[in-house]
Amino acid sequence: MFREIYYAVLEFLRTFGALQLFFLRLLQHSPSILFRRFGLVVKQVHNAGALSIVIIMVCGLFVGGVLGLQGYSNLARFNAEDSVGTFAAFALIKELGPVITALLFAGRAGTALASEIGLMKATDQLSAMEMMAVNPMRRILVPRFLGGVISMPLLAAVFSTIGLFGAHLVGVNLLGVDVGAFWQQIQQTLDMADIYEGVVKSVVFGVVASLLAVWEGYNAIPTAEGVGRATTRTVVITAIAVLFFDFLITAIVL
């Protein structure tokens, strides 16, 4: 049994090391792609970001609405229902915005990336590129990675903004909290530091989610089954990694 555990740990470390090397190679090619082939990146920002915006907005609205309801009913016990705005703003900007966006991103854009790259591999498109003396790393992987990294903070910002709007809708328009109190409390308590924390998180999640999606797609076994499994793994591993990093960053910041 110890032998099996030993090999499992060894295998994990090996994969982890390979992932880090892969990450470094992506970073190494990133500047030149960003400056010389920006068009490729823009296209991927469209694919990963613009096409995810509807799902992000809808979910943001509902999450904000729930925060409004829950916040109101709990805060009302202490006669503090005016603070529902602050409550929602903190929850959204520091935690829920980046985290839920990253989870939705993994489901919407990460799976698309992984299956697209996996299928390109399965249908020899990556080999064909190699044979045309075009490095798939630069032409396919790096633009998709950068597209995800750029999209994530923007999507998280949209999510938090719409979420706050949802909380306003429920708290102020539905339950009758005073508009002035709602916004004034947010202004008083929310610092730039809180917003930075959210931005840092969403940038880190953007790197993690895009890296894992591109990695899983690129290393997919080039069959229908293999691509399917890579797509599933993308969502599962991204979810675990995002929540882990969320804990890590929160622990460091606090």
Next chain:
Amino acid sequence: MATPANNLIEVRNLDFSRGPRRIFKNLNVVIERGRVTAIMGPSGTGKTTLLRLITRQLIPDRGQILIDGVDIAKLNLAELYQLRQRFGMLFQNGALLTDMSVFENVAFPLREHTRLTNRLIRHVVLTKLHAVGLRGAADMMPAELSGGMARRVALARAMVMDPDILIYDEPFVGLDPISMGVIVRLVRRMNDALGISSILVSHDVKEISAVADCSFLIADGKVAASGSPDELRSESSDVVRQFMHGMADGPVAFHFQAPDYAEQLLGRDVD
């Protein structure tokens, strides 16, 4: 050992295994300039693997592959990419980039490697598409093409950088007789009109006989026979005869390796 000037590609004493499976054992192949060379063999003998070795998508375990006398294992990435620009490769299923139109697929190498103006690119791409008879399909997407058309587009793309060497991986598989005839004619015409060398991997004896100047028959990880199609047909060894005449059983057994039939049916190890 000096390389005669006419030898384009030389494979010397090549060994290659995939996992425990030995694919090539001491393989020697010489491909001459300006000719259509066919690499034949039963399925699973590693014909495609040989192509991938020649283009260094795979690295041999032992032995050398020389292109114009240069050992390709010693090239760095930049030199390798430079070498690959001399190759045009036609993949088995075309391997067109699915997110681009036919036109953009053919234009792809030009856009990546040259700084030609859009007008010039248009000109070159339409010429190449015309050569394979698909100028009218320029605006279609790869998903809308039939198998034969996709392969012709891939051929146009393989030619667009004017390579010295065109490589075809199983160009005849899964095509109707008409498309097959079209591809056979194109292979021959490209080779002679452009003065390039062609390497063809296939197991379609009839088509190969029609187009190849020289063929290598690979079986059991070695070259079983080589020569012109006529020479191969009159070859007397069992493997060659079985392959060239399409006999079901012979040195290449009909049955995949298995335990003894009677023993497996009557055996007591099954409960």
